[in-house]
Amino acid sequence: MRLHLLALLxxxxxxxxxxxxxxxxxxxxxxPSPNIGQIYVTLGRLEKDGLVRAVDVEQSNRPNKKVYYxxxxxxxxxxxxxxxxxxxxxxxxxxxxxxxxxxxxxxxxRMALINRQRRHYLSLMSDLNELLSRTxxxxxxxxxxxxxxxxxxxxxLDWLERCQEDLA
Amino acid sequence: xxxxxxxxxLVKIYQxxxxxxxxxxxxxxxxxxxxxVAVMGPSGSGKSTLVHMLGGLDTRTxxxxxxxxxxxxxxxxxxxxxxxxxKIGFVFQFFNLVANMTVGDNVELPALLSGASPxxxxxxxxxxxxxxxxxxxADAAPAQLSGGEQQRVALARALANxxxxxxxxxxxGNLDSRNTRDVLRLLGDVHKDGQTxxxxxxxxxxxxxxxxxxxxxxxxxVDDGRIVRRRTGTAGEVIDLR
Ligand SMILES: Nc1ncnc2c1ncn2[C@@H]1O[C@H](COP(=O)(O)OP(=O)(O)OP(=O)(O)O)[C@@H](O)[C@H]1O
Ligand SMILES: [Mg+2]
Numbered sequence: 318m319r320l321h322l323l324a325l326l327x328x329x330x331x332x333x334x335x336x337x338x339x340x341x342x343x344x345x346x347x348x349p350s351p352n353i354g355q356i357y358v359t360l361g362r363l364e365k366d367g368l369v370r371a372v373d374v375e376q377s378n379r380p381n382k383k384v385y386y387x388x389x390x391x392x393x394x395x396x397x398x399x400x401x402x403x404x405x406x407x408x409x410x411x412x413x414x415x416x417x418x419x420x421x422x423x424x425x426x427r428m429a430l431i432n433r434q435r436r437h438y439l440s441l442m443s444d445l446n447e448l449l450s451r452t453x454x455x456x457x458x459x460x461x462x463x464x465x466x467x468x469x470x471x472x473x474l475d476w477l478e479r480c481q482e483d484l485a
Numbered sequence: 486x487x488x489x490x491x492x493x494x495l496v497k498i499y500q501x502x503x504x505x506x507x508x509x510x511x512x513x514x515x516x517x518x519x520x521x522v523a524v525m526g527p528s529g530s531g532k533s534t535l536v537h538m539l540g541g542l543d544t545r546t547x548x549x550x551x552x553x554x555x556x557x558x559x560x561x562x563x564x565x566x567x568x569x570x571x572k573i574g575f576v577f578q579f580f581n582l583v584a585n586m587t588v589g590d591n592v593e594l595p596a597l598l599s600g601a602s603p604x605x606x607x608x609x610x611x612x613x614x615x616x617x618x619x620x621x622x623a624d625a626a627p628a629q630l631s632g633g634e635q636q637r638v639a640l641a642r643a644l645a646n647x648x649x650x651x652x653x654x655x656x657x658g659n660l661d662s663r664n665t666r667d668v669l670r671l672l673g674d675v676h677k678d679g680q681t682x683x684x685x686x687x688x689x690x691x692x693x694x695x696x697x698x699x700x701x702x703x704x705x706x707v708d709d710g711r712i713v714r715r716r717t718g719t720a721g722e723v724i725d726l727r
Contacts, residue, residue: 346719432700432708435525440713442693446669447714448723459720464662466724471689481702482527 318351318359319368323387323395326369330386333357345456360385368394406469408476416480431481435474442470487554489650489681490516490539495548497534497704508534510704511548516650521672521682523692526701532685533578533654535701539683540575540652541565553649570598574643576653578685582627582638589614589623592641599646606645613641616671618664632659640668644675651675653684657691669694 325331325339333356340351360383363369368391371383387395412434419425449463497509509531516522524532537543538550541557550558557568569575574595582591592613596606614620617637627635636659643651656672657665665688673694676682686692693712700708 344721347721347724349719349721428702428707432710435700435708436698436710436712439689439693439698440715442689443712443714444723446690446693448718448720452720456720462720462724467690474689475687478527 318355319363320395320398322356322359322363323368323391323398326385326387327392327395330384332374332382332384333360336360336385343458345459346452347456347459347462363391367391416484427484428481431477435477438470438474438477442467445470486518488515488551489518489520489553490514490683491549491551492535492539493549493551495535495538495550496546497531497538497543498546508704509538512701512704512706514699514706514709516681516683519676519679519681520697521676521680521695522684523695523698524683524685524701525687525692525698530701531704532701534704536652536654536683536685539650540573541569542575570595570646571600572649574646574648574651576636576639576643576651576656578654578658582635582642584627587624587626588619588630588638591627591638592645594645595642596645596647601646609645609647610641613644613671616667616674617641618667633661633664636660637664637668640671644671644680649681651680651682651684653682653686655685655687657686657688665690 321340322336325336325343331339333353337351337353337356340348360369360371364371364385367388369385370388371385373381374384375381412430415425416427416430419427419430445463445467449460449467452459452463454460492512492514495509495512495514496507499506499508512531512535514522514535524535526532534543538545538558539552541560545558548558549556552568552572557565560568582588583594586594589610593606593610596609597603601609610623611620614623617640619634619637619641622630622634622638627638630638636656640653640656643653657668660668669690672682672684672691676694682695684691684695692698695712697709697711699706
C-alpha cells in the first residue's frame, strides 16, 4: 500500500482518513476496503524512511491531526515505480510445478490434475461472472479489474488445453 | 422425468478418407431437463461430431442416442427432420443462415415450421432480435452482416421454436466482448426459464454459465462434473490486489 499512498499524496497533502476516502472513491469496489489502522502504520513507516513528512494541524476541541505531504525523495520513489514496467503474471506457478512433478511422485496423474484445475478455473470464472453482473456500470475501475481477471483466466484455460494436448 | 438427451456407448468413425478417423469413441452422456452442459476440449477432440449426432445431423457408427425417452439413432432422415423442427434448436460452428432470406425471416421461419401461429412466431422473432441487439438489422440479408452479427442471428433462429433442446457449437466464436455479453445474458435468461442447453465452447465465460462441464479428449469424455459457485464479495475482495 506504500506506493498507493504516495501516489495519492502526490496529488495533495492529506491526513490518514482522507487517504482512506480517496482510495475508496478512486477504486470503487476494486480495492478491498482499506483499514484505517493499516493506513496509519504505513504512513508511519513512510515517514521513518523520509518519503513523507507530517505537520501537526491544530484543531479546536480535538487532538491535533497530522497532515502528510510527499518529500522530494518520496516523489523520486513514486516516479521510479510509475516508470518501470510491471512484472507480468507468474506462469511458473504452483500448478505448473505440480503438473511437471506429479508423474514423478506417482501420487496423481496429469490428466486428473488438469481436469481438476479446469473445474477450479471455471468456478472462479463463474464467481467473476456473478461479480460483474452485480457491479454497477458506473464503477468503471471495478469493471475493468473484473474483465482483466476474466481474460487472464481464459488464457490459463487455453494453456491448460495445451498442456493436455502435449503432456497427457 | 426422462433425460432430454442420452447417449450410450456412442461411436463415430469417419470412413470417407483413406484411413478411418475415430472422432467419438464410446461416449455415455445424459442431459437432464433444464440442465446447461458445456462441452470443452482441444481442437479435433470430437465436440462438433458429438453435437451433430445429438441433433441428427450426422449418423452414428454404433451406440444409441435417446431424446426425451425415445430412441432416435434408428430414425430415417425425414423422421429426423421432423423431430428437429419440433424439438431441437441448432447453432452451427459456421452459422448456416439461409442466404436469400432476410435476417428477420431467418429467425421467424423455424417457429413457423414447428407449428407456431404467425402471430406467436412474429412476437418471438421480435423479442429475440431485440435481446440480441439486432432489431435494426432485421431487413438485411445475412451476407450484409458481420460474422458476429450472423452468429447472433443463428442463436436467435435456434431459439425461435422454443426447442426442448438447444445444441450450440461455439456460439460466441466470432463475437467481441460487448456482443458476447448480449449472448451471455440471453443464454442465462433462457436457461433460467428452463431451457436445456448443450453447448460446445472454448469461451470460459460462456462455459462458466453452465451447470456442468464435459471435457472431451481424443473422442472420449475425460471429465464430467459440476461447476461449483462459491465466493461472493466485492471485486477488491475476490480479485487479489497485492
Ligand atoms: N466429415 C469428416 N470426415 C472425416 N473426418 C472428420 C470429419 N469431420 C470431422 N472429422 C475428424 O474427426 C475428428 C473430430 O472432429 P470434430 O470436428 O468433431 O472436432 P472438434 O472438437 O469440433 O474440433 P474444433 O474445436 O476444431 O471445432 C477430427 O480428427 C476431424 O478431423
Ligand atoms: Mg468443432
